[in-house]
Amino acid sequence: MIAxxxxxxxxxxxxxxxxxxxxxxxxAPAVFELFARKLPPGRGFLVAAGLEQLLDYLEGxxxxxxxxxxxxxxGRFDPxxxxxxxxxxxxxxxxxxxxxxxxxxxxPLVRVTAPLPEAQLVETRLVNLVHFQTLIASKAARxxxxxxxxxxxxxxxxxxxGAEAGLLAARACWLAGFHAxxxxxxxxxxxxxxxGTMAHSYVLAHDDEGEAFRxxxxxxxGSVVLLxxxxxxxxxxxxxxxxxxxxxxxxxxxxxxxxxxGDLGAHARAVRAILDAGGLCDTTIFASGDLDEWxxxxxxxxxxxxxxFGIGTRLETAADRPYLDCAYKLEWYAGRxxxxxxxxxxxxxGAKQVWRRLGxxxxxxxxxxxxxxxxxxxxxxxxxxxxxxxxxxxxxxxAEARAxxxxxxxxxxxxxxxLDEPAAYPVEIAPALRALAAELDAAQLSSCRTAKxxxxxxxxxx
Amino acid sequence: MIAxxxxxxxxxxxxxxxxxxxxxxxxAPAVFELFARKLPPGRGFLVAAGLEQLLDYLEGxxxxxxxxxxxxxxGRFDPxxxxxxxxxxxxxxxxxxxxxxxxxxxxPLVRVTAPLPEAQLVETRLVNLVHFQTLIASKAARxxxxxxxxxxxxxxxxxxxGAEAGLLAARACWLAGFHAxxxxxxxxxxxxxxxGTMAHSYVLAHDDEGEAFRxxxxxxxGSVVLLxxxxxxxxxxxxxxxxxxxxxxxxxxxxxxxxxxGDLGAHARAVRAILDAGGLCDTTIFASGDLDEWxxxxxxxxxxxxxxFGIGTRLETAADRPYLDCAYKLEWYAGRxxxxxxxxxxxxxGAKQVWRRLGxxxxxxxxxxxxxxxxxxxxxxxxxxxxxxxxxxxxxxxAEARAxxxxxxxxxxxxxxxLDEPAAYPVEIAPALRALAAELDAAQLSSCRTAKxxxxxxxxxx
Numbered sequence: 001m002i003a004x005x006x007x008x009x010x011x012x013x014x015x016x017x018x019x020x021x022x023x024x025x026x027x028a029p030a031v032f033e034l035f036a037r038k039l040p041p042g043r044g045f046l047v048a049a050g051l052e053q054l055l056d057y058l059e060g061x062x063x064x065x066x067x068x069x070x071x072x073x074x075g076r077f078d079p080x081x082x083x084x085x086x087x088x089x090x091x092x093x094x095x096x097x098x099x100x101x102x103x104x105x106x107x108p109l110v111r112v113t114a115p116l117p118e119a120q121l122v123e124t125r126l127v128n129l130v131h132f133q134t135l136i137a138s139k140a141a142r143x144x145x146x147x148x149x150x151x152x153x154x155x156x157x158x159x160x161x162g163a164e165a166g167l168l169a170a171r172a173c174w175l176a177g178f179h180a181x182x183x184x185x186x187x188x189x190x191x192x193x194x195x196g197t198m199a200h201s202y203v204l205a206h207d208d209e210g211e212a213f214r215x216x217x218x219x220x221x222g223s224v225v226l227l228x229x230x231x232x233x234x235x236x237x238x239x240x241x242x243x244x245x246x247x248x249x250x251x252x253x254x255x256x257x258x259x260x261x262g263d264l265g266a267h268a269r270a271v272r273a274i275l276d277a278g279g280l281c282d283t284t285i286f287a288s289g290d291l292d293e294w295x296x297x298x299x300x301x302x303x304x305x306x307x308x309f310g311i312g313t314r315l316e317t318a319a320d321r322p323y324l325d326c327a328y329k330l331e332w333y334a335g336r337x338x339x340x341x342x343x344x345x346x347x348x349x350g351a352k353q354v355w356r357r358l359g360x361x362x363x364x365x366x367x368x369x370x371x372x373x374x375x376x377x378x379x380x381x382x383x384x385x386x387x388x389x390x391x392x393x394x395x396x397x398x399a400e401a402r403a404x405x406x407x408x409x410x411x412x413x414x415x416x417x418x419l420d421e422p423a424a425y426p427v428e429i430a431p432a433l434r435a436l437a438a439e440l441d442a443a444q445l446s447s448c449r450t451a452k453x454x455x456x457x458x459x460x461x462x
Numbered sequence: 463m464i465a466x467x468x469x470x471x472x473x474x475x476x477x478x479x480x481x482x483x484x485x486x487x488x489x490a491p492a493v494f495e496l497f498a499r500k501l502p503p504g505r506g507f508l509v510a511a512g513l514e515q516l517l518d519y520l521e522g523x524x525x526x527x528x529x530x531x532x533x534x535x536x537g538r539f540d541p542x543x544x545x546x547x548x549x550x551x552x553x554x555x556x557x558x559x560x561x562x563x564x565x566x567x568x569x570p571l572v573r574v575t576a577p578l579p580e581a582q583l584v585e586t587r588l589v590n591l592v593h594f595q596t597l598i599a600s601k602a603a604r605x606x607x608x609x610x611x612x613x614x615x616x617x618x619x620x621x622x623x624g625a626e627a628g629l630l631a632a633r634a635c636w637l638a639g640f641h642a643x644x645x646x647x648x649x650x651x652x653x654x655x656x657x658g659t660m661a662h663s664y665v666l667a668h669d670d671e672g673e674a675f676r677x678x679x680x681x682x683x684g685s686v687v688l689l690x691x692x693x694x695x696x697x698x699x700x701x702x703x704x705x706x707x708x709x710x711x712x713x714x715x716x717x718x719x720x721x722x723x724g725d726l727g728a729h730a731r732a733v734r735a736i737l738d739a740g741g742l743c744d745t746t747i748f749a750s751g752d753l754d755e756w757x758x759x760x761x762x763x764x765x766x767x768x769x770x771f772g773i774g775t776r777l778e779t780a781a782d783r784p785y786l787d788c789a790y791k792l793e794w795y796a797g798r799x800x801x802x803x804x805x806x807x808x809x810x811x812g813a814k815q816v817w818r819r820l821g822x823x824x825x826x827x828x829x830x831x832x833x834x835x836x837x838x839x840x841x842x843x844x845x846x847x848x849x850x851x852x853x854x855x856x857x858x859x860x861a862e863a864r865a866x867x868x869x870x871x872x873x874x875x876x877x878x879x880x881l882d883e884p885a886a887y888p889v890e891i892a893p894a895l896r897a898l899a900a901e902l903d904a905a906q907l908s909s910c911r912t913a914k915x916x917x918x919x920x921x922x923x924x
Contacts, residue, residue: 020681076685
């Protein structure tokens with residue numbers, strides 16, 4: 001069975017265009033860029049993410065035997081096409097914002113420079129990989145800001161959209177500053193610390209709650225977090241207090257309790273009082289259940305005695321804004337800048353760079369998008385990530401990218417950090433870029449007029 | 463590298479609970495059920511989907527060498543645990559609603575009967591697989607109803623949440639009645655017909671639009687659909703009219719044009735007029751760009767001359783409702799029914815079946831949820847899908863499931879087919895089931911009282 005992340009995980013039109021480029025020898029260098037057209041409503045910034053998986057994909061890109069057999073047998077293409085695909089590799093360059101960089105509309109996150117067929121073929125999976133992690137990292141960063149230092153764990157694998165979404169959401173949350181994940185494979189694959197408590201089923205499989213708690217504590221003495229809401233949250237807390245001394249005598253400490261239903265703030269206060277009165281002052285309270293950045297903010301603002309939050313479905317599906325309006329567009333080919341002018345979807349032409357200025361307070365003060373080579377004040381944001389199909393040496397590790405994200409969040413102006421009605425961030429289009437766009441529009445308008453009059457001429461002859 | 467769909471793609475608590483069940487020999491049969499707690503706001507029904515992938519997962523479930531190495535090395539578990547996991551297979555039974563069945567809250571979609579550790583371990587991935595396809599099939603079915611027979615193609619791979627989401631969304635859309643997909647791998651893996659047009663980049667990579675159209679047509683003469691909105695939609699249509707006679711002389715027919723921006727209804731009318739005036743009366747119009755079931759409905763209602771719709775991001779992220787409130791819960795273990803009573807999340811205990819009655823018009827008239835063995839009027843919806851860890855013979859093929867879905871949609875009462883404010887569908891909880899829940903609640907209340915007074919006793923002693 002062909003794997004879900006096969007090179008055939010693409011849109012058919014990529015192959016049909018490739019077929020045409022191959023037949024016509026249209027293999028001159030092309031520049032494509034991925035950018036967001038606008039922010040989702042109510043969002044102040046994005047956090048770039050997913051570059052590592054993109055580079056993995058580009059380095060590993062090839063048509064294997066099963067895929068070539070499909071191409072040969074599907075009845076659409078010339079016989080030689082599959083032979084050419086067999087030798088196809090990604091040989092181009094990638095420049096990109098490092099993962100964790102705060103970014104804004106019109107700014108290229110990723111720039112691909114490669115022979116046209118290669119740069120085109122990778123479009124679908126490139127967007128699929130970078131869009132999703134950027135989406136989740138951007139939302140997770142909002143929870144990090146809202147939690148004001150309280151611990152966050154991503155919990156949403158089961159309702160994430162499939163296997164890869166669950167795994168990569170854990171990575172994006174970690175990048176954004178989460179403290180741990182519930183997803184085992186995220187630890188095994190990326191070294192993200194996995195944590196876990198227990199499910200209601202564990203309690204239900206026992207004859208009573210206290211017995212379930214004792215069994216769980218004895219069987220995993222290193223990390224005892226007990227889920228206390230299966231029947232009655234406060235009664236569950238009383239049971240924890242009752243069994244804690246016996247466990248302590250066995251050398252087992254109840255590290256925490258988890259609340260998963262009802263009014264989490266009210267339950268947390270009641271449970272805190274019960275635990276404190278029972279001498280369990282350093283047993284922490286972990287809350288989960290339908291959480292998102294707004295609920296975390298409100299619980300923190302209300303002073304709820306919650307030490308850590310498990311955030312699941314609403315985060316890992318980016319439930320309020322489950323997609324970004326982003327695109328990967330041809331900006332340059334065979335020596336000429338190119339510009340799409342579709343209504344509401346026009347692009348800025350040419351290979352571009354983003355320059356960022358900081359204010360005297362060290363916070364982000366404004367960006368300029370311009371053509372590569374048109375130097376501006378500040379620091380350029382896109383850096384080399386791949387040259388001639390291989391990663392450049394010294395790219396940030398995941399831990400380094402996470403530290404970069406934390407610095408980026410700290411540098412956001414207060415107006416951008418708000419969960420609602422964030423301030424607008426100034427992104428300027430440089431004069432050189434505007435001039436190029438105007439020049440291309442003028443040339444296109446003239447060619448479009450020619451086409452229209454030619455078409456009228458044809459019709460009158462018909 | 464461990465694959466994204468490894469058995470380690472699970473929540474850590476599954477492994478910690480498993481570790482405890484293994485140590486205690488808690489391997490008696492358990493029954494878990496997956497069900498929706500409620501419908502997303504504004505939705506009238508769900509379409510069950512994802513069973514085939516679930517059965518693949520259960521049949522293939524095992525800990526491989528890399529996974530066992532992680533378990534041994536992670537520092538959490540007793541030494542013998544990994545050895546036990548090495549021999550673990552799923553040996554249980556699955557009963558489920560066939561894919562494509564219309565379903566409603568409180569109704570089990572999937573029932574798993576297996577030794578407790580097996581039934582528990584599979585929770586995360588089971589939900590992950592069945593939730594997502596059910597989510598997408600349920601939304602795609604709304605587009606099918608809205609399109610009133612016009613062709614639909616799923617287009618959303620690039621903004622689907624990762625690789626598996628893109629692939630399985632294509633499957634769920636096909637199941638729901640879509641006519642084709644843009645995703646190549648969905649054809650290679652599932653036999654779903656893939657279709658494609660061209661991207662703006664193809665046009666932009668040429669010196670003029672007419673040249674791009676001619677090249678594309680000549681290089682893929684079997685299926686020529688030209689994208690005409692790169693600069694000016696109507697000018698693009700004029701160019702198609704101008705080049706069509708030359709292509710016809712070469713034996714190439716322009717099968718269709720695609721619109722992807724602006725007011726799709728207005729452009730479709732203008733383009734239809736241009737094509738008709740140019741003698742291209744059987745060249746179809748394909749529309750895409752920010753579509754969903756409401757926009758399709760409105761375009762159809764307005765009589766827009768659009769023959770086919772490409773629906774992408776909003777469908778494959780289920781953008782308005784990107785998750786279902788569903789859960790997989792322990793209902794029975796070691797000979798006794800079990801019931802979680804968490805606030806707002808109580809479950810109906812015991813192994814259950816759903817019975818469906820049809821009205822005199824052949825439409826769905828009402829369901830009853832009851833205990834297995836409590837026979838009701840109508841037809842039972844859950845059927846055997848797996849016995850002792852192997853698929854039962856004769857399960858529906860994907861094509862059969864698609865035909866079943868079409869029958870199900872045709873049997874929905876008109877009130878449920880509305881896109882907005884759908885009617886409520888009657889799902890009755892049978893007296894036998896209510897009685898069992900009341901009995902368990904009474905027993906639990908009494909045990910909870912005992913625990914509370916015992917806890918008070920402890921505290922006063924402290």
